[in-house]
Amino acid sequence: MRPSVLVVDDEVRLAEVVSAALAERGFDGQAVGSVNEALGVLNSSDVSLVLTDLRMPGLGGRDLLRRIQAVRSEIPVIIMTAYASVRDAVDLVKQGAFDYISKPFEIDDVIATVERALKLGEALEDNRRLRLELEEKYSFGHLTGESASFRNVLRQITEVCESRATVLLEGESGTGKELVARAIHYNSPRRLRPFVAVNCAAIPENLLESELFGHVKGAFTGALAARQGRFAAADKGTLFLDEIGDMPLSIQAKVLRAIQEQTFEPIGSNRSVHVDVRIIAATHKDLRRLIDAQEFRADLYYRLNIFPIALPPLRDRPGDILLLARQFLNSFAADMGKRLIGFTSSAEAAMAGYSWPGNVRELQNCVQRAVIVARGNTIDVSDLSHYVVEGNSKLAPEVGLPNDLDAELARIERNYIIEALKETNGVQVRAAERLGISERSLWHRVKKLAIKIGHHVE
Numbered sequence: 256m257r258p259s260v261l262v263v264d265d266e267v268r269l270a271e272v273v274s275a276a277l278a279e280r281g282f283d284g285q286a287v288g289s290v291n292e293a294l295g296v297l298n299s300s301d302v303s304l305v306l307t308d309l310r311m312p313g314l315g316g317r318d319l320l321r322r323i324q325a326v327r328s329e330i331p332v333i334i335m336t337a338y339a340s341v342r343d344a345v346d347l348v349k350q351g352a353f354d355y356i357s358k359p360f361e362i363d364d365v366i367a368t369v370e371r372a373l374k375l376g377e378a379l380e381d382n383r384r385l386r387l388e389l390e391e392k393y394s395f396g397h398l399t400g401e402s403a404s405f406r407n408v409l410r411q412i413t414e415v416c417e418s419r420a421t422v423l424l425e426g427e428s429g430t431g432k433e434l435v436a437r438a439i440h441y442n443s444p445r446r447l448r449p450f451v452a453v454n455c456a457a458i459p460e461n462l463l464e465s466e467l468f469g470h471v472k473g474a475f476t477g478a479l480a481a482r483q484g485r486f487a488a489a490d491k492g493t494l495f496l497d498e499i500g501d502m503p504l505s506i507q508a509k510v511l512r513a514i515q516e517q518t519f520e521p522i523g524s525n526r527s528v529h530v531d532v533r534i535i536a537a538t539h540k541d542l543r544r545l546i547d548a549q550e551f552r553a554d555l556y557y558r559l560n561i562f563p564i565a566l567p568p569l570r571d572r573p574g575d576i577l578l579l580a581r582q583f584l585n586s587f588a589a590d591m592g593k594r595l596i597g598f599t600s601s602a603e604a605a606m607a608g609y610s611w612p613g614n615v616r617e618l619q620n621c622v623q624r625a626v627i628v629a630r631g632n633t634i635d636v637s638d639l640s641h642y643v644v645e646g647n648s649k650l651a652p653e654v655g656l657p658n659d660l661d662a663e664l665a666r667i668e669r670n671y672i673i674e675a676l677k678e679t680n681g682v683q684v685r686a687a688e689r690l691g692i693s694e695r696s697l698w699h700r701v702k703k704l705a706i707k708i709g710h711h712v713e
């Protein structure tokens with residue numbers, strides 16, 4: 256479709272000449288002689304851009320700009336003005352007009368300005384579409400889970416997203432910390448500003464400071480040009496500090512100050528930069544233990560721990576396993592163009608009975624693999640990774656109440672211990688550590704539950 260340009264000038268002859276020139280260059284030009292007529296056209300047809308004279312009898316360019324901004328703000332407005340009124344035109348540009356052209360003008364200049372404005376309009380439209388896609392992708396509806404513990408997480412996210420409070424997300428790897436951080440950002444008043452993620456564990460210590468705060472040219476060997484850091488990139492938006500437990504002590508003090516004062520100095524600079532950044536931090540480590548081990552600053556912890564949200568491991572919300580699995584199946588099958596209607600009941604039983612140490616990410620990978628290898632229209636147990644089937648040690652609680660609680664608890668305890676011993680190749684110290692119990696306690700339980708530790712743990 257040809258972009259349509261509405262030209263408004265009380266010198267109708269001039270408006271017609273401009274619109275004819277635009278028509279020659281592939282635009283749909285339309286000329287009118289007053290703001291009232293222009294408003295009529297805007298009401299009744301699609302207009303991509305408005306070129307308007309500034310001073311006209313009755314309503315002028317200023318009124319037209321205001322009306323367009325109120326009802327059709329996506330339409331760029333270019334002001335045409337006589338030399339004497341350039342100041343007013345500049346003022347209108349400050350108020351949101353795209354640009355001005357002073358009369359008399361070369362028609363090529365008009366065309367160039369119109370093209371620039373339309374390009375910007377397209378870029379803004381693309382941007383808006385991408386943003387809507389992101390907002391949709393990270394809407395709460397895409398956070399799957401109906402278990403009480405997950406619903407509690409959703410409730411907390413809803414409570415905190417409107418504010419700019421610092422959030423600390425704690426949870427094992429793969430429990431959805433980054434997904435939740437994005438959901439908070441895209442549902443907050445900052446959603447139109449950037450979401451910037453930094454994985455503190457993935458960046459070497461000597462580069463992390465410059466990554467976060469930036470540097471000036473020549474600040475250190477190799478700093479050939481100035482570089483903006485992540486704090487500055489996240490200005491007015493959200494900075495997601497992932498794996499904050501892995502942040503070296505040397506940097507923690509600087510981060511604390513940047514969070515507290517919203518001010519920092521890029522490396523090599525003595526000029527402070529002020530930012531307005533909302534912090535969301537995440538960790539799979541126990542920060543309190545790190546504080547005890549003097550690996551994490553207590554003051555930074557208290558500053559981060561304003562609104563903590565604990566993401567439950569998948570094994571603690573077994574009811575969500577199949578819900579998530581079915582959702583992943585549908586989305587991967589659609590991506591790969593495969594017609595898959597669901598899982599067989601044995602595949603469902605295997606997934607429900609596995610402990611998913613890698614949490615939702617592991618489940619997602621497992622379903623993706625299964626979708627790739629599945630031959631029929633259902634995913635069977637043979638399509639699942641072997642460890643899901645073998646590790647299916649009935650760890651998941653049975654549905655319904657057990658009729659012999661002690662026996663049931665012993666069975667679950669036994670299965671967990673066997674699982675831990677298998678995972679650690681029978682090394683009892685490590686298995687005890689993995690289960691968070693003392694080695695002595697593990698030894699007692701192994702005896703009580705008659706677990707044989709040999710080549711094969713049984």
Ligand SMILES: Nc1ncnc2c1ncn2[C@@H]1O[C@H](COP(=O)(O)OP(=O)(O)OP(=O)(O)O)[C@@H](O)[C@H]1O
Pocket residue numbers: 397398399400426427428429430431432433434435497539579615616619
């Ligand atoms: N509740 C959920 N609903 C749908 N998808 C989820 C959910 N939780 C996690 N996922 C998906 O699982 C994967 C892992 O999630 P994410 O990367 O957010 O975890 P994480 O806790 O940040 O992991 P890590 O600590 O290893 O970085 C992602 O692909 C994410 O989309």
